[in-house]
Amino acid sequence: MKKQILLMIGLASLMMLLTGCTEVSQPITKESTGIWNSYIVYPLSWLIITISELLGNNFGLGIIVVTLLVRFVLLPLMIKQTKNSKAMQALQPEMKQLKDKYPSKDAATQQKLQQETMALFTKYNVNPLAGCFPLIIQMPILIGFYHAISRTREIAEHNFLWFDLGSPDPIYVLPIVAGITTFIQQKITMAGMNSNPQMATQMTMMLYIMPVMIMIFAFKFPAALALYWVVGNIFMIIQTWIIKGPDMKKIAAESAGGAKKK
Template sequence: MSKRQRYAAIVSLVVLLLPLLAGCTPNPQGEPTGVFGKYLVKPISDLLDFFFSVLGNYAWAILVMTLLVRLVVFPLTWKQQKGALALQEIQPQIKKIQDKYKKDQQKLQQEMMKLFQENNYNPMAGCLPLIIQMPILLALYQAIMYNKHIGTHEFLYMKLGAPDPYYILPLLAAITTYFTFVSSMASQPTTQGPNPMKAMIWFMPIMVFVLAFKFPAALSLYWVFGNVISILQQVLIFTPMKNKRMAQRGATR
């Protein structure tokens, strides 16, 4: 696994774990504090209340907020996918440089940076969008935790402030997490060597199920909604984009 692959795997795991860790610490009875709470968490919580007043149910309010957040970060996700495809196109040149300068790491780094510059490729393109998304996704997650009204409402058979009594939501969260990884791998360019995504394809669904088992239903709903949106993005947008790019490359050979 290359350094870049390791960094991408670590950042991806942090993106998924940060909301989980943060969700264990807030005091739902208090108000969001600090710059993060005041300018991100509180406004998102207020928006949830607004959408509830329009839609009449906090479950649909959470869905709309999840859609809005994904819409905001979509340009970053798009850039990330384009960066991954650009990397695939220069893989043969990367391999030649690695073979040629494998005994001279300094020269190897210089030639790699030169190749990236010539092809307008940013090696941080895969990680930076994930890092930028963290505050937004974390703010939405904490807004659900802090909002005093969500927990008093119901959706279908469950109270949004209590865990799903029949464990259907934790199971859905785990299943959709699994398919999120599967669909994401399908949209990624095919490269040689181990894929860091494969190491998490089973671990993350299990962890999500265990955590969602005790989380309020509102948080599990957010998880499920977010996963479904990610799957649709991958299947309807990014996988066709990858296939089209590969077809164009095949036609020019």
């Protein structure tokens, strides 16, 4: 969890660097050169324009549809991440036993602890880094959306509902909703995860840091990007609820049963 927090901050910093230092003012076209432009920014720009034109030149709806398409493409990875998180949670008792077995902090003991922990992960086919993969994959897409929106005149010059897609939301509704939906999504994801006090503290940090960071970015960036965040978060909330729903209901029922016995 601590590594995830550091990775998230690092990726966010990279995002700020890329959005500030790359050719944001250069229009994106089919003739744009470079791997970044050719394989990420231009395809996203083309896809948004094409779908928007099919929807009667409604670029807001086009961004919503493309966001859902991206989420469906990432769905298998997100399902795998959720299952991996559940498996990691199930391993916590055995991992605690290993820590109790090797309490010493000397290098030899810690190496033995690490070896047996990795053997435990291998035995149950659990990848401790799987939680970082969605962040790593989504960040280029997020930055690509920013460039596609900022560098495509057709997108930046259109409006949707009360806001211009190429400018920040003037009344800050989208940034606030983006922050709230991020919080809800994180809360549902963490529901039912019984962790040790240190890990629980780190999870709580994630729960509050992530929404604040998203809101700060959304206040500054084009409203189209905030729209992408909101739609993506709502999709993730529904997806996580469907995947974790049975477990959450079971936990709620067990809690209710325990309360009645008391």
